Amino acid sequence: MSTATPSTRPRHGDATRDALLDVAFDQMYAKGYHASGLKDILAASGLTKGALYHHFGSKLELGYAVVEERVLPLVRERYLKPFGQVEDPVAAVDRMGVRMEEELRRKGVLERGCPLNNLVQEMSGVDEGFRRRLESILEEWRSTIASGLRRGQAEGIIDPDSDPDAAATFIVASLLGAVGFAKNARDVVPFHACRGAVNAYAATLRVEAAPLPSS
Amino acid sequence: MSTATPSTRPRHGDATRDALLDVAFDQMYAKGYHASGLKDILAASGLTKGALYHHFGSKLELGYAVVEERVLPLVRERYLKPFGQVEDPVAAVDRMGVRMEEELRRKGVLERGCPLNNLVQEMSGVDEGFRRRLESILEEWRSTIASGLRRGQAEGIIDPDSDPDAAATFIVASLLGAVGFAKNARDVVPFHACRGAVNAYAATLRVEAAPLPSS
Amino acid sequence: MSTATPSTRPRHGDATRDALLDVAFDQMYAKGYHASGLKDILAASGLTKGALYHHFGSKLELGYAVVEERVLPLVRERYLKPFGQVEDPVAAVDRMGVRMEEELRRKGVLERGCPLNNLVQEMSGVDEGFRRRLESILEEWRSTIASGLRRGQAEGIIDPDSDPDAAATFIVASLLGAVGFAKNARDVVPFHACRGAVNAYAATLRVEAAPLPSS
Amino acid sequence: MSTATPSTRPRHGDATRDALLDVAFDQMYAKGYHASGLKDILAASGLTKGALYHHFGSKLELGYAVVEERVLPLVRERYLKPFGQVEDPVAAVDRMGVRMEEELRRKGVLERGCPLNNLVQEMSGVDEGFRRRLESILEEWRSTIASGLRRGQAEGIIDPDSDPDAAATFIVASLLGAVGFAKNARDVVPFHACRGAVNAYAATLRVEAAPLPSS
């Protein structure tokens, strides 16, 4: 109640609830929402149904909580924060890609991909509650990049004719697509290649990068 | 080329099997593999379990067949064929994007996204058989673009210093990511933006490195 | 001794579980394991699948529990206890046979035979878990008789040259065979005849090798 | 039609039907009637449902045919014929036991036991058609022995005061019980022990075996 997370219910120190969320995130990340049974989650957490239904009204609510209290913070901590720490937006985009690739090289991550992207693809078409929550994360991500680009425009680093929103959308979508591709290929190389291309694209947004007037 | 798939039995006139595949594709496209119950598939097709299990040994095999005999042909027909019909690879990439966007504007497609991408994200981490089959589709797609780029290099259109494989990977990944993004947003605009950026990126592959036309 | 079985969980007051076991025993006794559907068991017990799978992990486990917690106690109570109460082993064998015949004359028993023998024949070749559990019951039965005979030898009643183990094996096997025969014939007479012969055989184990009284 | 088998329909040379019966016998012998799926039988025989249902109206009829055309001949050939070839009935009983033990020592037989006994226990309480057919086999077996004993009485070898029918019942039941016991124990020793006891019992039926008048 004191340290409120912006998005949802204020959660103080509730170890059981946290454990549930951790395990649930793990499972849903690895296998998706549908393939994650409550049974497995309970077994893995050493808790019982009573505990789960005490904290969450249903599996769906648990899923929502996973998105809000695990996926969102993760995205913020892992990608948005590093992005904000670099002033040059193009470099910041690179930083973000580097961060993702580092993550991808950790054991087990390549097989599981990106928790956000996984849920987006599996759940967006199935459940509106999921869709909205995931959309807001994507939007936050996108707008963070867009803001950076706009700041760059203001500072004269970024081409004022470029469209920061469109570019940010593209960068997010491409990175997600790249992770998905790498996950399917079980290989980091595709991601690395994509990252290079994203950087190349981002570089074209620079002021000096557009020497010729467009047709 | 139209009737027989290389990998499995060349089916002659088997309307039941086809109907099953059609419906299964539909459901798995719309809701994903896990959320598609055999019951629904059966009900929608007007057939019974006997019919299904006569043609497919399990739900998994049905899923595999959907990938091989529906998703693969669809990708070939819809994206690879148009790509091959254009000689300029950069234009061909644009053509591919246009084709995807057209598709996305059709009723109901926006909500469902891309059948290939959906299954890739949902199943790659869960089942190896799915992963392999989907990977081979992605690879075919990727290599088709790469071949186009290499041909462009031979013809002096494409920058000989560029890496066709990496570029092709990026293009595919970005397009998939873009569709996924649009699906979540329930909006074609993000896809359109991404398409423009992909085109811009592709244009940088040109020999003269022509500047990107804004979307 | 009455409530807890040594091998599995000592169940306190679990009426549901007991009811399930009772009904399952009934069905498996009457129709065998394979022909006993969970549906029937559930219907007969007035419970639901949830209850069943709360207590037993599978039909197989239910079957095992039936053997351990119903068949075994039944054999102990009905045949081994009476056997132990008679000091003369030959008379005790007769007592055991009498007890079985009494049982066989009860309504419905003739058609169903011996629960132990039924399961032995149906399941020994199919499932190792069943086989082992049933074997341990048979062994307990056999060794109880063998002990009685050995005691008889020590007391000078039983021929010291006879082989108590072999004799006990024979007695058990013959009684089981006799019940099986009677069950197929739907007639107690065969069992009665066999019982007489078993007694005759047992009498030959006496020291004086008293001649057999005809049935 | 020319070479009629006594029990059922006159079957000439029908290879398909024979193959089906062979395989069905095999499966039902090994796993019992219920656990033998038509699917397995068909797969093992390389035939299809069409063939099966052309020759047999149902699984039940197939089962009946197995009993009549496989189990019955087997019992006759293996046990009754040897019995008939020995004139001394006591020796003939021994012969029969020897024959069974030989059989039991063959690879795979110990695990499967006696086809007749298996079906008797599994099916007698479930299906009247099975029960009757199996009963008639048991009765033939029993009466064969009884006839031998009566012949022995006529020849002055067998105690005229003994009851050939009861003795025969006992012998058959004991042997079946012994095979069942051995099957469960996965060990021939119990059978051997029983066989010895059966012989001992049979010996008491001899004229000279009863020196003392019964009480």
Next chain:
DNA sequence: ACACTCGGGACGCCCCGTTACT
């Protein structure tokens, strides 16, 4: 007559997310 492909559903066991009571 004989055998095969195809299709039908009822039923198999099991698991699911959930609720009720303690």
Next chain:
DNA sequence: AGTAACGGGGCGTCCCGAGTGT
């Protein structure tokens, strides 16, 4: 927060007929 019970639904198997061809 935990145990017990719920009951609908999961996929797969069962035995069986229909239709076809040979």
